[in-house]
Structures are given as C-alpha cells and as structure tokens.
Amino acid sequence: MASRGGNLKCRFYSLRYQIAVTSTTIQPADTAAEQRVRMFRIAMAAAAVMVHLTVCLMLLVLGQMEIGWVGFLTLTTISLGGFLLLALMVLMEWNLVFEDPEMSLVRMAWAVTVVIMTTCLVNETWPLVALSGIAMVLISANRLGPRQLIVFCLYAISVYSLTVVFRSQFGGTDMVTEAIVGAVFGLVLVSGLLLHQVEAASVETTLADANRELRAAIEQVQRLAVRDELTGAFNRRHLLEVLSHEKALADRRGDYAFTLCYVDLDHFKRLNDLFGHIVGDQVLRSFSSIATGILREVDCVARIGGEEFVLVLGSTAEIDALSVTKRIGLALRKLEVSSSEPQYRVTASIGVTQYRPRESVEMTMERADRALYDAKHMGRNKIVIADNMSFAVSALPT
Numbered sequence: 001m002a003s004r005g006g007n008l009k010c011r012f013y014s015l016r017y018q019i020a021v022t023s024t025t026i027q028p029a030d031t032a033a034e035q036r037v038r039m040f041r042i043a044m045a046a047a048a049v050m051v052h053l054t055v056c057l058m059l060l061v062l063g064q065m066e067i068g069w070v071g072f073l074t075l076t077t078i079s080l081g082g083f084l085l086l087a088l089m090v091l092m093e094w095n096l097v098f099e100d101p102e103m104s105l106v107r108m109a110w111a112v113t114v115v116i117m118t119t120c121l122v123n124e125t126w127p128l129v130a131l132s133g134i135a136m137v138l139i140s141a142n143r144l145g146p147r148q149l150i151v152f153c154l155y156a157i158s159v160y161s162l163t164v165v166f167r168s169q170f171g172g173t174d175m176v177t178e179a180i181v182g183a184v185f186g187l188v189l190v191s192g193l194l195l196h197q198v199e200a201a202s203v204e205t206t207l208a209d210a211n212r213e214l215r216a217a218i219e220q221v222q223r224l225a226v227r228d229e230l231t232g233a234f235n236r237r238h239l240l241e242v243l244s245h246e247k248a249l250a251d252r253r254g255d256y257a258f259t260l261c262y263v264d265l266d267h268f269k270r271l272n273d274l275f276g277h278i279v280g281d282q283v284l285r286s287f288s289s290i291a292t293g294i295l296r297e298v299d300c301v302a303r304i305g306g307e308e309f310v311l312v313l314g315s316t317a318e319i320d321a322l323s324v325t326k327r328i329g330l331a332l333r334k335l336e337v338s339s340s341e342p343q344y345r346v347t348a349s350i351g352v353t354q355y356r357p358r359e360s361v362e363m364t365m366e367r368a369d370r371a372l373y374d375a376k377h378m379g380r381n382k383i384v385i386a387d388n389m390s391f392a393v394s395a396l397p398t
Helices: 008-022 032-061 069-091 104-119 126-139 146-168 175-226 236-252 268-275 277-294 318-333 361-377
Strands: 259-265 300-305 308-313 348-354 382-385
Touching: 032 069, 032 104, 032 126, 069 104, 104 126, 104 146, 175 236, 236 300, 236 308, 236 361, 259 268, 259 277, 259 318, 259 361, 268 277, 277 300, 277 308, 277 318, 308 318, 318 348, 318 382, 348 361, 361 382
Parallel strands: 348 382
Antiparallel strands: 259 308, 259 348, 300 308
16 A cells, blocks of 8 residues: 555656646747748738839839839849748748748848849939838838847948949949938938837837736636635635546556545534634634645645535555644644634544545545544544544544
8 A cells, every 4th residue: 555655756746747737838939820920021021022112113104213114023023032932931831940930131131132122223213212112121120139130230231332332333423422322321221220129129018018917817817716715725626637637647556545535624603603704714714724734735625615625635545644634633723713712622524535446536525525424423523534444533632
C-alpha cells in the first residue's frame, strides 16, 4: 500500500496536474492567422505603391514622364512582381526560416526602390513624385524595429543619391535644387518614420495596458470559476476535475493511492443561531484556511455546500489520511469562535475512504459520504474510515 511520503513520482504527477490546470495553453509562434496578417501587410504596401504609380500615370498622360505606355506597364509589372514574390514566400511559409518572418525591411526597401526608380523617369516634377511616393511608403512603415529603421533610412538615402548621380550624367541637373530636394527627402523620410514609430509605440503601450487589465479580469474569472467565493476553497466543479485526474492516475499506476475525506462542521446551525451568520462565515473561512495550511499543495480542499467540505489527499492511503484529519481536528478545536464565549469550540465529523481501482468517482464519494454519516450518527466529533472496523471510530481531541 502506498505511503504518504514514499512515492515521489506520484507526488510529481499530482503537482504536474495542478500546474497544467492553472497554466495557459502554449500556442505555436507562427500560426496561420499570423501568416494571413503578414499577407495583408504585403498587400497594404503594394496598395501604397499602386497609389504612387497612379500619380505617375497621371503625369504620363500629361506628358511629364520620359517613358511611354509600354515602359510604364513594364515598370508597374516589375513593381507588383516584387510584392507577389514576397506574398509567395509567405504562402509557401519560406519566410518562417528568417529571423524576421515579417520581412518588414525587405518589403519597405522594395517599396522605396520603386518610388525612387520613378523619379528617374519624370521630367521637372520629379521632386513632387519623390516626396509623394515617400509619403505613401511611410503608411506601411509599421513593423520596422530601431535597427531596421536605421538600415532602411541609410538604404533609401543611398539609393536616392545614386539617382542624383545618374541624372547628372545626362546634364541639366541643378545641384542646388538637388541638394534642397535631397535634404527634404531625408528629413521627410527620417522624421516621418520616427513619428510613426512614436505613434506605434504609444498605441502598443495602450494595448499592453488594456491586455494587462484583460488578463487580470480573465484570471479573476478563472479563479471565481474554480473557487468558493466565501472561503477561497475550491468548488464542486474543480473537485470533480481533481477526482477525475486522480482516478485516471490511480487506474494507470497500480502503486498510486488517493484518499477522499468528507468533513462536516458539527452543530453549525446552532453556531449561527448563537453568534450570527457573520461569525459562522468566519468559521467556514477559518476551517478552509486551517485545512489548506495542513495539507500539501498537491492536495485539494473543496467546499461543496453549507458547512460541508471535501479533502482530496493525493498519493495518500486512508490509514495515513487518518493522522492528517486528526491534525485538522485538533487545529479546529483550538479556534476561538467568539471572545464573548471563549470556551465555545467547534468540532467536525469526518468520513474517510480510499479510492478502489476501477470504481467510479461517484462510488468513492458515496462511500465517503456514508462514512461521514456514520461519524455523525455515532455522536459527532468522530473520524470514521469507511468499511474498516479496525479503524472505525477515532475520537477527535476534546
């Protein structure tokens, strides 16, 4: 027969169960939902670039571009092809092998490359095209980290500088205008991204605060779902979950035993009549605290109604549970109910039974309930082990 402290593995399994009950389920880092969000961000960046290309189309109609319709369609095809390639990588989940599966830097770099390419194909209005394109690119700049932001700005300024050098090869370039536009380009790019990051950080802080409040509310709801509001002990719902787990563990392991103890506070109605319900409620809370303090963390203290409690002692045979219930009874006898009548003491009747392999939880509970009835029938302030006449009655300390 299993002893109370002899089976460390069984205690570990019980503790593991309690951790599993209270912990949240761990989800995969990269889910299908996250991939859909990444696809949406690629589509948003592509849409921003398409708005920019629409501006270029208007300039083409007005004769302000140095390419024809075939060239413009080729530019549009190349631009969208880059985003389609990114979308394909997300669709095939190739992006998950990268350190940044969002591919934020690559997405932004391609968008700004398209914008700067178009400036080389516009006549006098190219500064307007460059700045309007950058404005559209900034709309999708919502996932760049600090280091990525620096890399992106350096890349964009470098590519823009190369276009200036490229245009100067064909003459007619006003370097003063180029310098002014370049300064404005860099200012808009850097300040726009920084402001975007500040706003995003503010939103994230607000969301984080809201999430903390939501988590606290969920934890409170979860606690109320398994706890008795008055005493803080577990409720019947959680008790049945614990018993189901203990039964499965005992059925699976032949050397594992657990014991069920039904506890009823004696003459509780009389106590309420003498001292009032406020004192009665305090006695209930005190018993829950006493039992919880004596039992181990892997054990369970549950209130199932009125003055009736159930104790589940994992990895414990009924003979070992007898000494535990005696300690609880002794501690209860030391409880002072009221300063006006310090001699008044509370006792309890306790029915004890050990789970028997392959029986239903209901059968174990019924047997413990019968043992409790026998303890009360024999005069209360008794411990009765069900169907075991060798330890049929054990008087609690008086």
